[in-house]
Amino acid sequence: MTRSPLFAASVCALLPLLPPAAAHAQAPTAYDCTHPFGLYDNMEVVYQLQDADGKAAGTIRNRVVLLGSEQNKKQTITTNTVLLKSGLYDTKNRLLRLQDVTYLCRQDTSFTDGTSELNPESLRSFRDRRFAYAPVPLAWPNQPTVGSTLPGGGVTVQVSSTAVDIAQVYTRVQKRRITGTESVTTPAGTFECYKVESERESATAARADMVMRTVNRTVDYYSPAVGLVKTEVYGKNGKLEQVRLLTTINKTAAQPEQQLKVKEKYKSKKS
Template sequence: MSPGQNLEYQLLDGKGKALGTWRYRVVNVGVDSVASKKGKTTSVASVQVKSGLYDTGNNVLAQQDLTFFCRNDTTFTDGLGIINYDALKSFKNRRLSYQATPIAWPNHPTAASALPNGGVLVQVSSPSVAIAKVETTQRARKVSGERVSVTVPAGTFSCYPVESQREVSTAARADLVLKNTGRQIDYYDPAVGIVKTEQYDSRGKLVQSRLLSKR
């Protein structure tokens, strides 16, 4: 990524009908030296990104400031990037605080290797009381195969399929948790990033896909 770079993804439903567009703009790239507990210095490259979700009429539905970073042999995308806005619709005008866990993408993936969980927890509250916790998580992540050729509107790329269990939960209290679980496949090219994403429901039906359309 480089400052001023733009990325765009088409968002489609399970039947291929357009739902909207995600747009990303790189605003800053920096490199810092970070010292570990053992005194070893590691260079960390960080990327500040502004993103926006637009409907088919080009109206803004959501906006995010994201931070990606690269350390050693792994790139990390911002856990905020997978937030489920539909799960937050019923909490309009409430206070929202975010706790994101970065999502790891190895620069040199190997088939059948496991990857850490990642996602975002949103604490919903009013000025006087906590209301609910809304969490979007990708669990049981793994590189499920060797590289495959993936064609999207932006071109054809050589990608690793990364499968995970995607879980969206809303907890009003400890004994009242609503969960929606499905499967997700991300097609990942280490030189480009995420090229294509497919989301399936618990019955294995494709419900949504996201395709890299401009780069």
């Protein structure tokens, strides 16, 4: 599958939050897999990127453009999907990059798009080249258990010209583990979260013996009903490098209790 080389945020996938009026801690509720991470049509979620000192470094806006669903070949498993437009803006609100991302929910697990794990700067030196994306979605359990491990995910990009392959650029999120629970306060409210620690490996490989690699430690604060509330990225020296914090949600579409028209695609897939 080939996608255009559009922006993919260097931190975790962009997930929603509750309205600013939610000043109290949000307790876990029955999860609605029809709407992964609580996303409804036309909702826009706003995140702030911060540096290690808490200074604003940019804004991420994530807007729902399509809800859908599909079934496997035997029609025994339904996968609900959300297509979003995700944009990165600088501190002067100028659009820097834009991309489509897809979130999923299947049975007891939701998934974020592996392409959003890639730092767009890693492709900057390969202008006017072809990019073939091979993402692996990241799983987020709807009923997390402290102490459990989670499967890895990420994305590999094959960079090529019209004649030859040039390099592979990849980001892998691995060694994921739920280490505890924590109450997290953001401008959007206070949320009861699960703390998920992982290792993020980013690399550019021109040849098997020529690999430029960076490894970071990441801590995600995750609420099943609203997704990622906060993400912290640490450098190899253990110092905090970047934070992504949810700030606002603009809920312009139907509320959860209202009936939504969901486009059902029901594509045939292997079991």
